[in-house]
Amino acid sequence: MVLPGAKNTLRRRAFFVTGIKALAGLFGLGLGIPLAGFFLSPALKKGRQEWISIAEVTQLRDGEPTKITYRYARKDGWRMSETRRMAFVLKQADGGVMALTNRCTHLGCGVDWNSVTQRFTCPCHGGAFDAQGRVLEGPPPKPLARLPVKVEADTIFIQDAYA
Amino acid sequence: MSRIYRFLDERLNLGPLIRGIADHEVPAHADPLKNLSAMIYCFGGIVFFILLLQALTGVFLMLYYVPSPEDAYASVNYIQNETSFGSFVRGIHQVGASAAVVMVSLHMARVVFTGSYKKPRELNWIVGIFLLLVVAGFCFTGYLLPWDQKAYWATTVGVNMVATIPLVGDFLADALRGGKEVGSLTLVRFFVIHVMFLPAFLVFFLAAHFFMVRRQGLSRPL
Ligand code: FES
Numbered sequence: 001m002v003l004p005g006a007k008n009t010l011r012r013r014a015f016f017v018t019g020i021k022a023l024a025g026l027f028g029l030g031l032g033i034p035l036a037g038f039f040l041s042p043a044l045k046k047g048r049q050e051w052i053s054i055a056e057v058t059q060l061r062d063g064e065p066t067k068i069t070y071r072y073a074r075k076d077g078w079r080m081s082e083t084r085r086m087a088f089v090l091k092q093a094d095g096g097v098m099a100l101t102n103r104c105t106h107l108g109c110g111v112d113w114n115s116v117t118q119r120f121t122c123p124c125h126g127g128a129f130d131a132q133g134r135v136l137e138g139p140p141p142k143p144l145a146r147l148p149v150k151v152e153a154d155t156i157f158i159q160d161a162y163a
Numbered sequence: 164m165s166r167i168y169r170f171l172d173e174r175l176n177l178g179p180l181i182r183g184i185a186d187h188e189v190p191a192h193a194d195p196l197k198n199l200s201a202m203i204y205c206f207g208g209i210v211f212f213i214l215l216l217q218a219l220t221g222v223f224l225m226l227y228y229v230p231s232p233e234d235a236y237a238s239v240n241y242i243q244n245e246t247s248f249g250s251f252v253r254g255i256h257q258v259g260a261s262a263a264v265v266m267v268s269l270h271m272a273r274v275v276f277t278g279s280y281k282k283p284r285e286l287n288w289i290v291g292i293f294l295l296l297v298v299a300g301f302c303f304t305g306y307l308l309p310w311d312q313k314a315y316w317a318t319t320v321g322v323n324m325v326a327t328i329p330l331v332g333d334f335l336a337d338a339l340r341g342g343k344e345v346g347s348l349t350l351v352r353f354f355v356i357h358v359m360f361l362p363a364f365l366v367f368f369l370a371a372h373f374f375m376v377r378r379q380g381l382s383r384p385l
Contacts (some may be wrong), residue, residue, distance in 0.1 A: 034248035078241035
């Protein structure tokens with residue numbers, strides 16, 4: 001049995017159900033997008049690149065990468081933190097200067113220059129690189145990363161890899 | 164969506180559960196569609212909705228907030244100026260706190276003016292009073308967290324008010340502050356009370372509140 005007016009009631013109910021769903025959806029988006037953006041904000045942020053002076057050209061050894069440790073104040077979330085980093089700087093044949101990070105391209109351990117074997121070796125899984133940072137053996141998939149470098153009045157500046 | 168629901172319903176027989184939670188008749192005197200002034204019966208629901216918003220935004224704010232005297236202000240500043248949507252999320256939490264107090268007051272006024280606190284609903288009124296205290300506790304503890312001048316002095320004054328209670332006042336004030344002065348210990352315990360203790364009380368009392376409303380139904384106006 002269909003009651004008189006039942007059709008209208010149903011239409012009215014359907015209208016409200018759709019309306020409520022639409023409102024809820026709108027509200028969910030209005031809240032969901034900002035909350036997701038808030039959560040992801042550090043991952044989406046681009047750090048500012050600054051030139052950091054790390055050494056004088058005269059400090060460099062000939063034909064071999066020179067290990068240089070430098071400190072600089074880095075923005076770490078809501079605070080500044082003094083960070084200590086390591087880079088290897090190498091005079092090129094053409095007189096230019098090249099800077100490599102010490103960060104292994106496999107899983108991020110710190111590589112060190114071995115002047116006896118004349119190669120970078122990684123303590124973690126046996127990765128090895130030549131003086132130019134090219135992979136010699138082990139699991140690393142890519143050569144060591146080069147840092148942007150410039151020389152001004154014999155002072156070497158680099159940009160940090162993680163900034 | 165409806166297919167997922169059907170899948171679950173087939174296995175778990177959700178129908179009666181959902182009917183029990185969501186599908187019940189609104190009495191005519193409390194139906195805003197029949198009479199707009201019945202909106203006053205929505206105040207409690209609105210409070211609940213605001214509390215959900217507060218919980219949600221609060222959880223997200225904890226991603227960045229650090230409850231230590233060195234970091235608190237700087238981390239709030241970071242939320243406010245250096246995260247995307249940070250001022251929006253914190254804004255909701257801040258305005259929501261005030262809105263919750265306003266709506267709680269209106270909800271209580273409605274309950275008083277419709278005489279809904281009377282027998283057989285006295286117990287729910289009492290639970291409601293506990294909820295009022297919990298909300299007040301949220302406001303009081305949350306106010307300290309930005310660790311700015313206003314926060315610091317508001318807490319100093321608020322705790323000194325506790326200290327005026329005869330006999331036990333000083334002891335209670337020290338317990339609340341974690342010492343003789345508002346400091347690191349105060350900040351951490353206010354934070355933990357704000358995000359752990361009070362939410363637990365809130366959930367407990369809200370559950371009791373809702374259980375009783377559903378058991379007893381809405382009261383009729385006088
Ligand atoms: S991290 Fe260097 S070899 Fe695995």
